[in-house]
Amino acid sequence: MKIALLTNEYPPHTYGGAGVHIEYLSRELARLDGGTHDIRVLSFGKQKESFGNLKIEGISLTFDFPSQDLRHQKLLDSLFRNILMTGSVKEADIVHCHTWYTYLAGCLMKQIHGIPLVITTHSLEPQRPWKAEQLGSAYHASAWLEKMAYENTDGVIAVSKSMETAVHDLYQVSFEKICVIPNGIDVNQYKPMLDPALLAAYRISPFQPYLLFVGRITRQKGLIHLVNAIKWLPAGLQVVLCAGAPDTEEIAQETAESVEKARSESKSKIVWIDQWVPRNHLVHLFSHASVFVCPSIYEPFGIINLEAMACETPVVASAVGGIPEVIVHGETGLLIPFEPVDIRNFEPKDPERFSRDLAEAINGLFRSPEKMRTMGIQSRERVKNHFSWESIARRTLEFYRKLAKTSGR
Numbered sequence: 001m002k003i004a005l006l007t008n009e010y011p012p013h014t015y016g017g018a019g020v021h022i023e024y025l026s027r028e029l030a031r032l033d034g035g036t037h038d039i040r041v042l043s044f045g046k047q048k049e050s051f052g053n054l055k056i057e058g059i060s061l062t063f064d065f066p067s068q069d070l071r072h073q074k075l076l077d078s079l080f081r082n083i084l085m086t087g088s089v090k091e092a093d094i095v096h097c098h099t100w101y102t103y104l105a106g107c108l109m110k111q112i113h114g115i116p117l118v119i120t121t122h123s124l125e126p127q128r129p130w131k132a133e134q135l136g137s138a139y140h141a142s143a144w145l146e147k148m149a150y151e152n153t154d155g156v157i158a159v160s161k162s163m164e165t166a167v168h169d170l171y172q173v174s175f176e177k178i179c180v181i182p183n184g185i186d187v188n189q190y191k192p193m194l195d196p197a198l199l200a201a202y203r204i205s206p207f208q209p210y211l212l213f214v215g216r217i218t219r220q221k222g223l224i225h226l227v228n229a230i231k232w233l234p235a236g237l238q239v240v241l242c243a244g245a246p247d248t249e250e251i252a253q254e255t256a257e258s259v260e261k262a263r264s265e266s267k268s269k270i271v272w273i274d275q276w277v278p279r280n281h282l283v284h285l286f287s288h289a290s291v292f293v294c295p296s297i298y299e300p301f302g303i304i305n306l307e308a309m310a311c312e313t314p315v316v317a318s319a320v321g322g323i324p325e326v327i328v329h330g331e332t333g334l335l336i337p338f339e340p341v342d343i344r345n346f347e348p349k350d351p352e353r354f355s356r357d358l359a360e361a362i363n364g365l366f367r368s369p370e371k372m373r374t375m376g377i378q379s380r381e382r383v384k385n386h387f388s389w390e391s392i393a394r395r396t397l398e399f400y401r402k403l404a405k406t407s408g409r
Contacts, residue, residue: 001400002038003029004092004109006085006102008078010043010056015216015245017303018098018122021159021183028393030054037397040092042085044078044101059084071136079104086112094118094400100125100142103149116154116403121163123300126170129344130219134247147171155403157181157396159301160322166300179399182325183303184389187380189279190310192287199288202240202281203271210238210271211362212289212313214282214304215296217246217255222295222318225348225355227258229295232359235267237366242285244274286311290372291365295358297338298346299323309333310383314375316361318354320346326387332379334361 005026009019022041030039035053045058065076082105089095089109096118097106103119110117125131125143132139150156150171156178158164164180167173196206204210211233215221223243230239241259246252263270277285286292292308294317301322305315309326315333317323320340329335336357340346348354365372 001093001397001404002091003040003400004089004095005039005041005098006043006095006105007041007098008044008101010041010045010047010058013043013045013047013058016122017183017301018120020303021120021122022098024184024186024389025393025396026054026056028389029397031390032393032397040089042088042102042105044081057088059088069136069138071134072138074135075138075141078102081105082108085109089113093404096120096400097149098122100146100149103145107149107152110152110154114407116400116407117149117152118155118157118400118403119149119153120157120159121167121300122159123298124163124166124170126344127166127298127346128220130247133219133250153177154407155179155399157399159183160325162321162325163300179395181392181395181399182322182387183301183306184387184392185303185306185310185383186389187310187384190283190286190307191380192312193283194287195284196288198281198284202273202285204238204240204285204288205269206288208236208238208269209290209366210240210288211291211293211316212240212242212285212308213293213295214242214277214285214307215294217243217251219247219251219347220296220298222297223255224258225297225351226293226295226358227255227262228351229355229359229362230262230268230270231265232356233266233268233362234366238269238271240271240273240285240289242273242277242282244276282307283311286313289313290369291316291362293358293362294318294323295336295354296320296323297340297348302326305333306383306387309379312376312380314365314372314379316358316365328378328382332375332382334365336361 007022039054041056046060047056047058049056059081085105086108095109125146199206299321318338319335327333339349
């Protein structure tokens, strides 16, 4: 098959789970069936690479768009790149889009080439109202683009059962069109690896236990709720926050003020790493951590939890979205009950209670080191048995073939 994969992010320009997903999916698709499929990735970066039957091409721009609101530039930039993407593909058997950033190109290629359009649901705009802080009123346009794409798609890959339900409920996509295929993990890359000297380079004491958070500074990741929980954690426990790339200056300032407040109220050492951390360094940070904490208020899947689990680190996470499909409560980690304000506002109904529950779960695990070790071992076993990228790529290819056959290609 000739497969066109469209994405905003692709290494080295990756900042979220969608970028990680398409990196590994494209690699594994290229390996299937003896490397007989042509895989072409179009992204928003400056890449131009070729690895046999896998080709990556970045669609880059050298100018900024005029706008009445600077927050609109991301939308206008994306639309222009979508036009360039559309003209860059001569032929394909399938076009597979990831996130709203590429939906216009996918819809146009479907019409121009008469090929099936596939969307992987990494998130949904109506469930992320905080994106208006980042995009301004352009958020209404991104939501419109998403709605148009789901109305025109031939098939949807949902990364969790939770997202399958959301796609059906929000956009009335029939369940017959939706295939649930989770995210995956490379267990040869993510595995327990220890390097105390690396911890010292990040100002982390290798002689004290620590909990770890890794994620962007955005409402979705719930970092503020973890920061607010620090005052209830025991002295001697380090809190390591790998948190950067804030959505807005306002949320960056809010986070900085909250961290300073937590430092004044707590006896725990807080290490805030706000720069980009290389993947091989993250593997060591995961491996040394006693617990990984994922306080997300919205998480369609949560690939970051697989990364921690593969490094034999148990996870304390909010029971939202696809997370309960990854973490087995009491076996590979602990799930924190989460009650949102309502179905359109995913902020916790009782923020202080949520932060207290996070702290209580973390404290409970640290009181039982043996339980943490057992959970860590069971975490890696679960990842190895259920989230292999090879099987995910094969299921994806089977879905492509089914849609191509239906369309007569």
